[in-house]
Amino acid sequence: MDRFSTYGEFLGEALDPSKFLTQEQIDWCDRHIKQKWGINRKGEVTVTKNLSFKDRSFDRFPVQFAPAKGSFDCRDCPKLISLEGAPSHVEGYFWCSRCPELTSLEGAPAHVGGDFDCRDCPKLTSLKGAPAHVGGHFECKRCDELTSLEGAPSRVGGGFSCEECPNLASLEGAPAHVGEYFGCDDCPKLTSLEGAPSHVGGSFWCRRCPNLGTLEGAPEYVGRYFICSGCRNLASLEGAPAHVKGDFDCQDCPKLTSLEGAPAHVEGNFDCSGCPKLTSLEGAPSHVGGSFWCIECPKLPDSFVGIIDVYNEEEIDWKMAHKLIHSETGRKAHSIGLI
Numbered sequence: 001m002d003r004f005s006t007y008g009e010f011l012g013e014a015l016d017p018s019k020f021l022t023q024e025q026i027d028w029c030d031r032h033i034k035q036k037w038g039i040n041r042k043g044e045v046t047v048t049k050n051l052s053f054k055d056r057s058f059d060r061f062p063v064q065f066a067p068a069k070g071s072f073d074c075r076d077c078p079k080l081i082s083l084e085g086a087p088s089h090v091e092g093y094f095w096c097s098r099c100p101e102l103t104s105l106e107g108a109p110a111h112v113g114g115d116f117d118c119r120d121c122p123k124l125t126s127l128k129g130a131p132a133h134v135g136g137h138f139e140c141k142r143c144d145e146l147t148s149l150e151g152a153p154s155r156v157g158g159g160f161s162c163e164e165c166p167n168l169a170s171l172e173g174a175p176a177h178v179g180e181y182f183g184c185d186d187c188p189k190l191t192s193l194e195g196a197p198s199h200v201g202g203s204f205w206c207r208r209c210p211n212l213g214t215l216e217g218a219p220e221y222v223g224r225y226f227i228c229s230g231c232r233n234l235a236s237l238e239g240a241p242a243h244v245k246g247d248f249d250c251q252d253c254p255k256l257t258s259l260e261g262a263p264a265h266v267e268g269n270f271d272c273s274g275c276p277k278l279t280s281l282e283g284a285p286s287h288v289g290g291s292f293w294c295i296e297c298p299k300l301p302d303s304f305v306g307i308i309d310v311y312n313e314e315e316i317d318w319k320m321a322h323k324l325i326h327s328e329t330g331r332k333a334h335s336i337g338l339i
Contacts, residue, residue: 015039025063031055040066050092053077059101061085068092071114075099083107083129090114093136097121105129105151112136115158119143127151127173134158137180141165149173149195159202163187171195171217178202182219184209193217193239203246206231215239215261222246225268229253237261237283244268247290251275259283266290273297280304281325288318303332 017026020043029037034054035047044066051065052073059079065072071092074080080099084107093114096102102121106129115136118124122144128151130138137158140146146165150173159181162168168187172195180202184190190209194217203225206212212231216239224246228234234253238261247268250256256275260283269290272278278297281304292308294300304325311321 015041021045021063028058028062032058042066056080071095072109075117093117094131097139115139116153119161137161138175141183159183160197163205181205181224203227225249226263229271247271248285251293269293281308284322284325286322292318292321 015038017039020039029045032053032055033047034052035050038046040046043064045063046066050070050073051068056077057079058077060082061084064085065087067089068087069091071094072087072090073095075095075097077099079101081101081103083096083105086107087109089111090109091113094109094112095117097117098120100122103123103125105118105124105127108129109131111133112131113135116131116134117139119139119141124143125145125147127140127149130151131153133155134153135157138153138156138160141161141163143165145167146162147167148170149162152173153175155177156175157179160175160178161183163183163185165187167189169189171184171190171193174195175197177199178197178201181204182197182200183205185205185207187209188211191211191213193206193215196217197219199221200219201223204219204222205227207227208230210232213233213235215228215237218239219241222241222244226241226244227249229249229251231253233255235255235257237250237259240261240263242263243265244263245267248263248266249271251271252274254276256272257277257279259272259281262283263285265287266285267289269292270285270288271293273293273295275297277299279299281294281300291312294305294308307321307324310316311318
């Protein structure tokens with residue numbers, strides 16, 4: 001009696017894997033893939049939605065995975081050395097974080113609709129092979145051998161983090177446009193912000209970068225906070241964005257002697273506290289929408305501090321405070337109570 005194909009088989013949804021894969025490949029899929037899997041007419045391995053692995057002891061993918069409508073999770077694979085065979089397109093998340101033997105992103109999807117996470121891969125030396133476009137966040141922090149961002153996506157819809165990368169010496173190659181945050185905190189070899197995105201929709205952080213000497217190369221637009229606190233070699237604010245829609249924080253920068261180069265317009269708070277060499281507030285923004293903090297600046301004359309105190313107490317507006325800060329005659333008059 002002839003066997004009739006089922007409707008699923010007729011549509012190509014229940015093809016026989018043995019026509020495309022070796023028995024060894026079939027056994028690998030059965031052993032490692034957590035979800036029910038199948039095969040398409042290109043010989044690519046498919047699952048209905050999200051794909052993850054129950055046994056993560058493999059060092060590579062011996063099959064080619066089909067484009068994924070869900071997410072692809074290959075994180076915490078202690079022996080994984082290659083992403084070759086990963087889907088070319090992932091609509092959800094792609095995770096390959098905490099893979100201590102992974103040295104390259106070659107073979108990663110070209111497009112990821114959600115987050116792409118390759119953080120905590122200590123042997124990853126380059127971002128070449130990373131997706132060209134990531135709709136969510138891109139995380140590559142704590143990658144000890146990463147020296148450059150070359151190969152990063154040109155555009156990231158969410159945030160981008162390359163924090164705590166001890167050998168990262170340059171931001172060249174970073175996305176030009178980041179929809180949310182950009183973080184490069186705790187990168188001791190970073191000396192400049194050249195290569196940083198020109199547009200950051202949310203906040204920008206470059207905290208505790210001990211060799212960062214300048215803000216040149218900082219984003220032209222920051223939609224929320226700009227934080228460069230704790231940079232012990234930062235001697236100037238030149239290069240900072242002209243307009244910050246949230247807070248601007250340059251506190252605890254022991255070599256900062258001047259506010260020249262600070263944003264002209266800060267909609268939130270401005271904080272330059274803990275800068276022991278700061279001797280003047282000249283160069284302060286022409287507009288501050290929130291509070292202005294300059295505590296623990298021992299070389300800052302009382303005439304400046306007094307003006308800020310009455311501003312924070314809402315006894316004068318920022319327009320008057322700014323005028324007094326930039327006028328020696330006005331500061332003297334204010335200090336003896338004439339203004």
